[in-house]
Amino acid sequence: MVFADKPSVTVGSKAFTESYVLAEIISQVLEQANEVKVVRKFGLGGTGIPFEALKRGSIDLYPEYSGTITEAILKTHAASDLGEIRKELVPLNMTITDSLGFNNTYALAVSGKIAEEKNLRDISDLVKASDIRVGFSHEFLNRADGYPGLSAKYDIKLKNVKGLEHSLAYEAINRGEIDLTDAYSTDAKIQRFNLKILHDDKKFFPDYFAVILAKKDFPQRFPKSWAALKNLEGTISEREIQELNGFSDLDKIGFSQIASLFLNKKVSPKKEDAILGKVWVYTKQHLALVSISLFVSILFGLPLGVFAARFRRLGQFILVISGVIQTIPSLALLSFFIPLFGIGTIPSLVALFLYGLLPIVIGTYTAMISIDKGLLESSRALGLTAFQRLILIELPLCSPAIMAGIKTSAIITIGTATLAALIGAGGYGTPIVTGLALNDTSTILQGAVPAALMSLITYGLFGIFDRIIIPKGLR
Amino acid sequence: MIKVTDVTKHYDNRLVLNHVSINFEDERTHVLLGSSGCGKSTLLRLLMGLTQPTSGTVEIQNEKMTLASQPSLVRKIGYVIQDGGLFPHMTISDNVTLPARTLGWDKEKIRLRLLDLLTLVEFDPLLLGRYPRQLSGGQRQRVGLMRALLLNPAVLLLDEPLGALDHIVRASLQNQLKEIFNRLKKTVILVTHDIGEAAFFGHTVTLMSEGRIIQHGPFEELVLKPKEPFVTEFIMAQRPAPELKVLL
Numbered sequence: 001m002v003f004a005d006k007p008s009v010t011v012g013s014k015a016f017t018e019s020y021v022l023a024e025i026i027s028q029v030l031e032q033a034n035e036v037k038v039v040r041k042f043g044l045g046g047t048g049i050p051f052e053a054l055k056r057g058s059i060d061l062y063p064e065y066s067g068t069i070t071e072a073i074l075k076t077h078a079a080s081d082l083g084e085i086r087k088e089l090v091p092l093n094m095t096i097t098d099s100l101g102f103n104n105t106y107a108l109a110v111s112g113k114i115a116e117e118k119n120l121r122d123i124s125d126l127v128k129a130s131d132i133r134v135g136f137s138h139e140f141l142n143r144a145d146g147y148p149g150l151s152a153k154y155d156i157k158l159k160n161v162k163g164l165e166h167s168l169a170y171e172a173i174n175r176g177e178i179d180l181t182d183a184y185s186t187d188a189k190i191q192r193f194n195l196k197i198l199h200d201d202k203k204f205f206p207d208y209f210a211v212i213l214a215k216k217d218f219p220q221r222f223p224k225s226w227a228a229l230k231n232l233e234g235t236i237s238e239r240e241i242q243e244l245n246g247f248s249d250l251d252k253i254g255f256s257q258i259a260s261l262f263l264n265k266k267v268s269p270k271k272e273d274a275i276l277g278k279v280w281v282y283t284k285q286h287l288a289l290v291s292i293s294l295f296v297s298i299l300f301g302l303p304l305g306v307f308a309a310r311f312r313r314l315g316q317f318i319l320v321i322s323g324v325i326q327t328i329p330s331l332a333l334l335s336f337f338i339p340l341f342g343i344g345t346i347p348s349l350v351a352l353f354l355y356g357l358l359p360i361v362i363g364t365y366t367a368m369i370s371i372d373k374g375l376l377e378s379s380r381a382l383g384l385t386a387f388q389r390l391i392l393i394e395l396p397l398c399s400p401a402i403m404a405g406i407k408t409s410a411i412i413t414i415g416t417a418t419l420a421a422l423i424g425a426g427g428y429g430t431p432i433v434t435g436l437a438l439n440d441t442s443t444i445l446q447g448a449v450p451a452a453l454m455s456l457i458t459y460g461l462f463g464i465f466d467r468i469i470i471p472k473g474l475r
Numbered sequence: 476m477i478k479v480t481d482v483t484k485h486y487d488n489r490l491v492l493n494h495v496s497i498n499f500e501d502e503r504t505h506v507l508l509g510s511s512g513c514g515k516s517t518l519l520r521l522l523m524g525l526t527q528p529t530s531g532t533v534e535i536q537n538e539k540m541t542l543a544s545q546p547s548l549v550r551k552i553g554y555v556i557q558d559g560g561l562f563p564h565m566t567i568s569d570n571v572t573l574p575a576r577t578l579g580w581d582k583e584k585i586r587l588r589l590l591d592l593l594t595l596v597e598f599d600p601l602l603l604g605r606y607p608r609q610l611s612g613g614q615r616q617r618v619g620l621m622r623a624l625l626l627n628p629a630v631l632l633l634d635e636p637l638g639a640l641d642h643i644v645r646a647s648l649q650n651q652l653k654e655i656f657n658r659l660k661k662t663v664i665l666v667t668h669d670i671g672e673a674a675f676f677g678h679t680v681t682l683m684s685e686g687r688i689i690q691h692g693p694f695e696e697l698v699l700k701p702k703e704p705f706v707t708e709f710i711m712a713q714r715p716a717p718e719l720k721v722l723l
Contacts, residue, residue, distance in 0.1 A: 378560035381523050382574045382622070383549040392573070396564045471564035473606035 006037045009222065012050040012062035012343075013042040015422065016166065016437045017248045018104065018186060018210075018241065022063035024259040026212060026229065032263075033228035042255075043433045044343060045422040046139055047072045049335055053424070054094065054213065058342035061214035061229075065104060067206040069096070069213065071145040082209065093216045097229060099209035101236040102186060106140065106205045108198045109183035111173050115196040122201040126156050126180075134158050135178035137166035145206060146182070153204045167439045170195075184208075186238055188246030210236070236262075249438055278431070279450055286427035286454065289417045293349050294410050297356030301409070302402065304357070305364025306390070315365065322358040330355065330419050338423060348420035355416050356409040363405020367398035399470045407462045414455050418447060428454075476501055477522065477630065477662065482531030484517055484686075491517045493686040495531070499679075501629075504656050504663040506677035508670070510709075514686040515666045519634055522664065523554055536629065550574070553623030553661075555633040559615040561607040561622075568603040571621045578626075592621040595655060613644040620652075624659075631656075633665045637672065649675060670713045682706055 009030060013023030020042055027038045041059055044050045047068055053059045066085060070076055074088050086096055110120055110132075118129045126132075140146035141163050151157060158180075164172065169181035170189045183190060183197070190197065212229055219226040236244075244262055247253045253261075304322075308315030325333070333354065337347035371394060379393045395402070421429025428447035435444030467475070477499040484492040492514045499505045507515040520526050521533055524545035533540040535548055554560075561570045571592065575585050593600050596617045607615055616636060623631060636652070637645045653676060656663050665676055673680045674694045681691045690702045701707045 374556060374558075374560050375562060377520075377525050378554070378556065378562070380525055380545075381549060381552075381554035381560075382577075383546050384574075384577055385546060388577050392577070393562060397562070399564075473562075473564045473566070473608070 006035070007222075008037040008039050009061070009225070010039040010041055010059040012044050012053055012059035012424070014047065014050055014062070015043040015045055015433050017245050018184065019063055020255050020434070020437065021241075021244050021248060021258055022100070022210060024255040025232070025262060026061065026063065028256070028259045028263055029228050029232060030225050033225045035222050035224040041343065041424040043421060043430065043437065044424055045331070045335070049338060049343065049423055051213075052335070052338040053343040054215065055092070056338065056342040057215070058338075058344060058424070060218060061212055063100075063210060064096070064213040065208035065210055066096075066099070067105065067145065067208035069211075070206065071143060082211065089213075090216065094213060095216045095219065096211040096213050098233040099211060100232055101210070101234045102238040102241050103207050103209050104184045104186040104238075104241070105200075105208045106146070107183050107185045107200070108180060109173075109187075109190055109195040110180045110198060111176075112194040112196050114179045115198075120196070120198060122199045123150070123154055123156075123204070124201050125198070126154070126158065130157060131159050132179040133177070134161040134180045135164045135169050135172055136161060136182050137169065138163045139166075140182040150204055153202055165436060167436055171439060186241045186245060188242050188249050192246075192250060210241075252438075252440060275446060279446060282426065282428050282430055282447065283450060283454075285425070285430075286414070286417055286451070289345070289348060289352060289420055289425060289427050290410065290413045290454075293352035293417075294356055294406070294413055296349070296353045297360055297409055297413075298406060300353075301357050301360030301405070302364055305361045305402075305405075306368060306395075308361065308365045309368030312369075318361065319365065322361050325354045326358045330416050331422060334419060334423050343424040345420075345425045347423060348417070348425035352413050352417055352420070356413045359405040359408040359412065360402070361405075363401045363408075364398060367401035368394060371397050396471050397474070400466075400474055403462065403466050403469060407459070410458050410462070411455050414451060414458060418451055476534075476536065477664070478532075478534040479518070479521075480532045480534070482518075482521060482528045482533065484514075484521065484526070485529045491686055492521075492528070495686070495688055497681060497688055497691060499662060499664060501662045502660045503678040504653075504665065504676050506673040506680045507664060507666045507683060508668065508673045508677075508680050508709075509683035510668055513683040515683050516634055518683070519632055519664065519666050522632060523552060524549055550578075550626050551628050552630045552632060553626070553628040555616070555619045555623045555631070555636050557635045557638045558612065559607070559619030561615055561618055563607050566604050566606060567610070567618050570607065570618060571625060573622070574625055588625060589621075592624060595624070596620055597651070611644075612640050613648055616640065616648065620655075629662060631661045631663045633663070635666055635668075638667075652676070670710055682709060684709075 011023050011027045011030070013019040023040070023042055027040055030036055030038050044053060050059060050062045051073055054062060066082060069085055069089070074085070076088070082096065082098055089095055108123055114120070114132060118132070120126065120129060136147055141161070147161070169178070170193050172178045173181060173195065174193050183195070185197065240262070244258050247258045247261070248255060304318055308318045330351070333351045334348065337350050341347040341350065375393065375397070379389045384392065417427050418429035418432055420427055421433045428451040431443050431447035435441065435447070479495055479497045482492055482495045483490070495518065507518060509515045517526070521528055522535070522540070524540045527542060535551060538544060538548055540548055565573070568589070572585050572589060575588065598614070598617045598621065602610065602614065607618070610618070637648060640648065649672070656676070667673055677694055679692060680694045680697055682689045682697060684705060690697055690706050697706055698710060
């Protein structure tokens, strides 16, 4: 390969349109600088995941916002000046560029009709309309610089607030299901859906200048690339980014085309991969995630189930632990492993392995403790050793329940593995995450339909496995 | 000789066997008789080493039954339980030959032994490839017997072997069993609650009640010289066969 000797640099992004667009622009600028080989790991969930990934060195840089860095990463409220932020990032071994040119601040967007009806212009006006239906993104609901801080600063208690996925909020407003949501001031959909931005009359929201957050040694290691990235500073205006976001959200143009459109001011001749080709790549990634984690789940789950049935007291402990793991929300479990294993395939495999464990342990355990006592005595009366009893009698008798457990585990793993895309492991989750960020059903279906098909095929395959593994006398 | 010396057995806090001592002579058929819960099945399980006595000892041909000696000692004992205790996931042939296969017998030796047993218990070789659930109760019991006899043990223990069978099958199997016992000259211990069966099979009959041995001896002795009124009560409680009425 021509580029084989070039060092590689991994660009990350969060899972929303603007972050994808900026990350793709960054990637293409790096490619044009021709100093490094670019690896794209886009759509890495919310702020925590790409930041942890950067800290661990799983990625080298990603687009971030000044306000997010002070509030969510540095957890101070003081530093708002970019120079100061850069100083505070030194102990974390990170650095930032100057502003890329626009401020994507939080804003409250209200439906035009309601704004008129209730005469809402400023955020302060919400005091007299506290019963309107509000849908906030989960991140906004929980961040100090989100709803909690806003509510304190303006002394407003909204009575009717629920959390929802940000990309679904505009549709929800459009369908009249909610009246108010948090928005980014650069969202292209604000005009499209005839929403009104409420004026931040008490200056609550901090600045959210777009910057590039990178490892501190990046400028020294790749001076040419860094210089090229510095050239982006101050080049993207609010109007421009709204337009670029709109190309993606509204006109469904691919990110790589949008980025080249911005950089070269002309549409790139590079064609998007054919859908079938992309789905095949996702399929291979998904299959690898599912089959490896399932294999390890079986490797550990079977002995654990047998062990739990042999030593009941300790067994209860094993069952409770695997039950507790099952109740941890999948995304939380996935992000939990980032500090340990970084992002990508390894932490995903560990999380999927843990999820797949319970059905196999429970299936094995339950079957082992329900074996007919007379048969167990018969096998001892025949002088079989404990190991012979396990291999020749107990496991074969338990095989239908064990196979059912493995089948359940396989189906769960196929579903859960779609979330692995949020930490950069690829698979069918990739189009689902992207599609959710873009609110684009056809992209979501590129992942959802094959995932459902894979479940069905797996179900069918287990019909065959059962015939091979379960002894004929038990069928 | 099977020697049981001062055996007491508790399950949790329940006393199941209370200072039981008894010897079973070689090459005879002994019947353990009593109503359910009297301790006869527990005694049989102790002989197999399937459970250990709280106190006292069990010896099979001068070797003490312990947790450690059980797996090898048990090969001298064939064990038949109600409904055969066959493994549902194995064919009849696999069920019968399992002990020999785990001992590493070669195929030809296993085949010849299986042929002997088929003739002995008059079992249809065409059924060897079937699974236990595809057989009748009587057929399953014959399979259980073949498996128990496979390693040619000196001792044969049977726990209510005919309990799950209807009367006609039972009668024909009774005759066949008795013939096999006499021909093979095994030390047989058979557990039953049925007086007729005890009288039919037993060179000696051991009547048990509430974890104790009430009387041990030939059946006629139990009838004619009962040690306690309970012995007569127990025998009279089940309507005796006409030929026994003469003795009474």
